[in-house]
Amino acid sequence: MNELLNVQNLKVIFPTERGIVRAVEGIDLCVHPGECIAIVGESGCGKSVTSLAIMKLLSSPPALMHADEMTFDGKNLLQMSEKQMLDLRGKDMSMIFQDALTALNPVMCVGRQLDEMFLRHTKMTRTEAKAASIKALRLVGVPAPEKRYHDYPHQLSGGMRQRVLIAMAFAIKPKLIIADEPTTALDVTIQAQVLDILQKLQRENGTALILITHDLSVVAHMADRVYVMYCGKIVEHAPLRDLFTDPKHPYTQGLLSSVPHLTASSNRFVQIPDNVPSPLKKPSGCYFHTRCSHCTPECTQCMPRLTDVDDHRQLRCHHPLGGEHHG
Numbered sequence: 001m002n003e004l005l006n007v008q009n010l011k012v013i014f015p016t017e018r019g020i021v022r023a024v025e026g027i028d029l030c031v032h033p034g035e036c037i038a039i040v041g042e043s044g045c046g047k048s049v050t051s052l053a054i055m056k057l058l059s060s061p062p063a064l065m066h067a068d069e070m071t072f073d074g075k076n077l078l079q080m081s082e083k084q085m086l087d088l089r090g091k092d093m094s095m096i097f098q099d100a101l102t103a104l105n106p107v108m109c110v111g112r113q114l115d116e117m118f119l120r121h122t123k124m125t126r127t128e129a130k131a132a133s134i135k136a137l138r139l140v141g142v143p144a145p146e147k148r149y150h151d152y153p154h155q156l157s158g159g160m161r162q163r164v165l166i167a168m169a170f171a172i173k174p175k176l177i178i179a180d181e182p183t184t185a186l187d188v189t190i191q192a193q194v195l196d197i198l199q200k201l202q203r204e205n206g207t208a209l210i211l212i213t214h215d216l217s218v219v220a221h222m223a224d225r226v227y228v229m230y231c232g233k234i235v236e237h238a239p240l241r242d243l244f245t246d247p248k249h250p251y252t253q254g255l256l257s258s259v260p261h262l263t264a265s266s267n268r269f270v271q272i273p274d275n276v277p278s279p280l281k282k283p284s285g286c287y288f289h290t291r292c293s294h295c296t297p298e299c300t301q302c303m304p305r306l307t308d309v310d311d312h313r314q315l316r317c318h319h320p321l322g323g324e325h326h327g
C-alpha cells in the first residue's frame, strides 16, 4: 500500500542561549491512508515539535529543521511554499490541538469559525456554509447545534470546545488529521466521549489520524500502530496489540505500567523512576539508560540502533525484553 505520509530522518533543533536543544533526532514515520498511528512518550520527548514540523508550522528561527524526505499524498512538503501549505492545511491535512481555548478565536462565535473553513476551502455560499457548520456540530454531538452555533468559545465547556475543534478538523474531509493530546485537558468521562467521536469520524470518513499522547490508555482502542518516542528518538515501533501484549523496550513497559488495566495481570511492571533528562544534557549511550533497570555498561556508552524485530516491529535497545513468560 502506498503511504499517505512518509517522513525520513526528520531532525529539529533549537539553538538557545544555554545550548542546542535537539528536540527531534532523525525520526522516520509513515502513515497509510485511513490508518490511525499513535506517537507516545512523556512530556518533552518531541511529539509536538514532530507534528508541527510535519505541518510546517515551526517558526524558523528559532527552529532549524531537516528531513531527507517528507512527502504527503504524493507531494514533496519540503519544497512547498508557505502559500501552498496554507492551502493544504485545513483542506488536506488538519490539526486538533490540546487547548481548544487558545486554538479558537475568542472573539468570534464558534459557528462562524466553522463557516470560515467551508468558505475558505469550498465554493459554498454563506448560507450553505452555515448549514454545513450546524450539521458538522451535530455530527460531533453538540446538542442544540443551531443555538450553540452562536456561542463564543468561553461559553462552551471544555468537552464541547474540543468537539468544535474536531468538527473544524473534519469539516473539509482532510486525508490526514494530527491530533496532539486532544483529550489531555478533559476529565476521564468526557475524554472517553470525545475519543469515541474522533474514532467514529475517523472511520466513517476514512481519514488517516496521527494521535499524539503521553497516555497509552488513550491509544488503546484507536491506534493501528504505535511509535514510542523518548528524548527525540523513536525507541519502539509496533502494531498496537504487539506493543501492549509484548513490549520489548523497558521504556514502553514503563509507560504501560502507568495504565495497569491494559496489562496482563501476571505482569508486575515497575514504574519508570526519575524524570526525562534535560534536552540540553542528554545522557551518553542509550538515552534511557539512566532510568532503566536493565542497564549494562554497553548501554551507558553506545546508542543502540533502531533495528527490525520482525517485518512489523522495530526496536532501539541493547537488551530487548523477552516474551511475557520469561520475566
Ligand SMILES: Nc1ncnc2c1ncn2[C@@H]1O[C@H](COP(=O)(O)OP(=O)(O)O)[C@@H](O)[C@H]1O
Pocket: 014, 016, 021, 022, 023, 041, 042, 043, 044, 045, 046, 047, 048, 049, 050, 062, 279
Ligand atoms: N521554541 C523552542 N525553543 C527551545 N526548545 C524548544 C522549543 N519548543 C520546544 N522545545 C523543546 O523541544 C523538546 C520537545 O518538545 P515538545 O515536542 O513540545 O515535547 P512533547 O510534545 O513531547 O511534550 C522539549 O525539550 C522542549 O523544551
Ligand SMILES: [Mg+2]
Pocket: 047, 048, 049, 180, 181
Ligand atoms: Mg506536546
